[in-house]
Amino acid sequence: MPRFLHTADWQIGRQYPRFDPDDAVPLAEARLTAVERIAALAAEESVDAVFAAGDVFDAQTVSDRTIRRLFNAMAGYTGPWILLPGNHDAALAESVWTRAQRLDAVPDNVHLALSAEPIEFSEQGFVVLPAPLAQRHAQNDLTAWFDQADTDSGLIRIGVAHGSVQGVLAEEMEAHNPIAPDRAETARLDYLALGDWHGAKQINARTWYSGTPEQERFRGNEPGHVLLVDIASSGATPAVMTHFVGQHQWIQHEAALAVSSDVDALVSALQELPEGAVVDLKIAGTVDLEGKQALDRAISVAKARFRSLTVDDAGLRLQPSEEDIASLKADGYVGAVIAELQEEQSGENGEVARDAMAVLAEILLDAQGQGGGA
Amino acid sequence: MKLLRVSVNQLRQFRDPVEIRDLEDGINLFTGPNESGKSTLVRAIRAAFFERHKSSSVGDLQPWGDSAAAPEVELQFEWQGKIWKVVKSFLKKKRCDVSVDGTTYSGDEGDDKLADLLGFDLPKKGASNEKHWGIPGLLWIEQGAGQEIKAPVEHAGQQLKAALGEDLGEVASSTGDELIGRVSSERSKLLTGRGKPTGELSKAMDQEEELQAELHDLRERIQRYADQVDRLGQLRAEQQKADAERPWEQFRQQAQQAQQALDSVTALQKDQERDQQALSDCQASIETTRELLKGFESQKGELAERERQQQEANQKRTELEARKPAVEEALEKARRAHKGAREALKRAENAERREELERQQKDLEADLKRDSDKLERAKSLHARLLESRQKQQALALDADSMKQLQEAVRALERLDIQQKAVATRLQYDLQDDQAVTLDGEALSGKGESLLLEPGEVAVRGVGTLRILPGGDDVAEVARNQARLTDERDGLLQSLGVSSLAEAEQRLAEHDELAQAIEKDQSVLNELAPEGLDALSDDLKLRQDKLERLAEQVSALPAPQGEALSVTRAQAQVETAEEALESAEDAYQSYKNEMALADQALEKASQEHRRIKTALEDPKRSEQEKQAQNQLLERGAAERRFQQSIAERDLKIQAARPDALQQDVERFTRSAEAAERQLEERTRELDKIQAVLETVGAEGLGEKCAETEVQLERASRRRAELQRRADALDLLLERLTAHRLELTRRLQAPLQKHLTHYVQLLFPGGSLRVDENLIPEVLVRQTHGAEERGSFDDLSFGAREQMALISRLAYADLLSESGQPTLIILDDALVHSDAERLKAMKRVLYDASQRHQILLFTCHPENWQDLGVVAQSMEALKSA
Known part of the structure; x- marks a missing residue:
């Protein structure tokens, strides 16, 4: 019984500008290790072929080294790989694919579906109908030719395409590279392997998006999966199974602080998030000096646990308590300045007032620390 | 505090005791010239x-040259209802007694008591200086130091701040100032004084900018790469199409x-050219033949014409022949007339000549007669002159001798x-003669009788009296008389008179x-200006001339009747000459005409003969016939050619050879262009392929993404x-x-006093002090606008005024906080103009309502x- 592995949107060569290089480099690296895991899974499951439905590379202009590293990462599976050009890596006159060929980096078991013609695997009993993008964006349905493609009647027909199934996805996704939702039916396909949608998604019994195997944004639609597809014989309904292969979870967390116990709650919430996650933390509300210090400590700890932690505390106001002010010995006109800044934190120039408050607290605490030490 | 009495003894100027008593509340004015003791009193x-009674550094207090003196000062003042008495003496007699309402403090205790009361320090050792003076240092202004305020205020700072209250100290000393220091230092790491980025911030901004530029560059390169990929695809498609269609072959x-x-x-065009040549040859031949025939025809007409011309020539010649005798006769007649006229002219000229000569003869004869008379007169005149001159010579006298004679005669007289x-003198009156x-x-x-020489008077019967004239004079006169007489006689002799x-x-x-000679000479000169000989020669010459004229007259032919005038005769000759000339011309032209007529006749005869001979030649009719046949034949050929050319021309025009030529060029060029395009495309393809391979290997996308990462980080850091x-x-x-606000608030009591005084000077004005209470900025209202001036920038006079005002304000402040105040002004406000001084007096008077003021002045x-x-220093001393 033929068994396939369906994946897509590897986006090799992707970088993460919004993260520190310390975090961004491992995140980029994770995309390659995802391919290694896919190869291992394919070998383990003894699949008959692996389909990568487009956007294998993130850009045409990735370096030669990156090209070679991808094909090296695929070495764990020696069966046939069918790689389809997507909108990021379209089969242009000169493309990442022609470069890979010129570099002689493509192993024999890897098939580059650069033109719209069937690739037959008679021994394994299936034929692949690819719909490669030959330009960045196509306005017409590139899978249309599947309908007319004649293949040996005994062979399982598998379509591979990259684009937006019409009428199913969010509107902004449908602008380019349209795919008819009933293509599997009209083209008598046993399975249509799709790429471009980054989450695993079933369109109909024979049509699936696998999603990206490694998450790369916070908006999550079941990312981090590959699909194991079993097709008993030509015409049989495929059995599709999702398989999680992702390494880093991308998590957005928001917290509103009002009382001191809110800080404790946030600290424990952070502790519960999985290790290696990419976390985007947004904090708003007010906090006194003690709370701020506790929060800073917790964030420092979390930074070490997570792959990446981004904190947005633009909405957080530092509100020193009476005790804080007393302990800071911020009497006289300094006290007046603190009161004024506190007042202004919620006003028009709130941000700079908040910053000024934080700096003031920092300097006073520092002076106090020095005083205490002396 | 009120000073009641001061007495000084053995101190500087005051070798003898001086006492000031009955000091008043308010202002006490002491006047006196320089060195009258004002400053000495202040010093006392x-x-x-200020001085410890034990101090040995107060030598300046002793009167000059008196090292044995013990300077002594006694003070009495009232403070808070108590009477203080101070007796201090220095150096030779060191003593200090301070008694307050009966309680006495002696020695150092007394010194300290005073320092506590007035708010100053005593030096541990040596003389007191301004650092120790505190409040009195501020309120007691020394001569010429009125404008100095900064140092005195600093030295009185503690007491002043204490008077304002404890909070003011808080402003400067609490954690606030340290905090400001920290914040300022932290800020200066990122911003300059004027708020420009510096340090890390400036570096971060530069880095961000640099990365942005780098990223921009990378993105551009990626875009260029993408464009070239598109171009490659386009070229490939074109190439495929060209390979399939091969347009250049078509x-x-x-x-x-x-x-x-x-x-x-082109072949047709060549035929056409050939036929056109043949046609034009044929047409030329027709033309020649026609000319020939026309020549034959015209010869016949010419013969008749020649005959007529010959006759005409003949006729003309005959006519000319007939005119000959008349022409010749006219010529002869003219010649004769001319000869006659010339002879008449000759005669007229001779007659005129004779007439002229005869007239000259007559004139000459008359002249001769007149001049002969003249000569005679001249001769006789000449003779008379000669005679007169001889006579004159006999009468001549030598002029010098004459003159000497005259002088001698006069001397004698x-x-x-x-x-x-x-x-x-011998006078006598004799009776007997x-x-x-x-x-x-x-x-x-x-x-x-006059006796010049000795004389003898003989008296008869008596004897002789010899009389001898006395003296040299008589003798000398006699001698001179004898000499002059000799001289005169000599001269008379020599002159011959x-x-x-x-x-x-x-x-x-x-x-x-x-005179007679002169007159005669003048007449002679008139008659014979050049002398008698010249006159006589001239006469002779004219005689000769007369003779020659006679000869000429006789030589002329004798006159024949009446002669014409010369003018008339000349006119007749000219007329005759003209007539002759025209007759000769007429004859000459007649001869020419005759010659021409002969020639014309000869020529006409020849022509006539020639044509006649030609017409009579037998070959000529044969030629004429031949020519006519040829003309017919060539005419037919011409029509044939014309038709064939017209037909062929239609064919050529229909084929449009120019368009065909253009077609050939166009298609050939198109083929070449298509081939060239093919080559160029291949070249461009190779080139782009090569470029893309190179650029592709650079991994621009990753570099771009890496740069984005860096930029993002730089931007974050910058932000x-x-x-x-x-x-x-x-x-x-804010801090x-x-x-500043706090300081202002704390300084408000002082500010109130300051404003009070300043507004007496400048309505609406105010004087700000800095946090150390030192005057800083003067604010005035000038012409409705606010004007600010830094204290240090004010004029000397204004600074002095403001400093005094500040001092008075400090005094008010101190007074309000229950401290004693005494104000001493030694020669203050000398730099103020009249107007300001007036205002300052109001200020002082106002202050004197609250404080005792001792004012010393030499004005x-x-x-x-x-x-x-006013109390005079002189009066005090003499009291």
């Missing part, structure tokens, strides 16, 4: 307070077809007179003769630093502002209107 008061074929069509038209004067002789001559009657009168007579005659900078900036601004006139009686 200062010493009483163009070559089309060119070939056009060339074939063009070739066949003078001597004669002299002689009469000096001579001895015979009785007396003088030198032998008898004397008679009454008379007188007997007397001077004769000589003068001769001279008169001589002059008369000279963080910017935020920090903004925060620090805000913090610093400074609040601190009493400036302070008369202070409302107090």
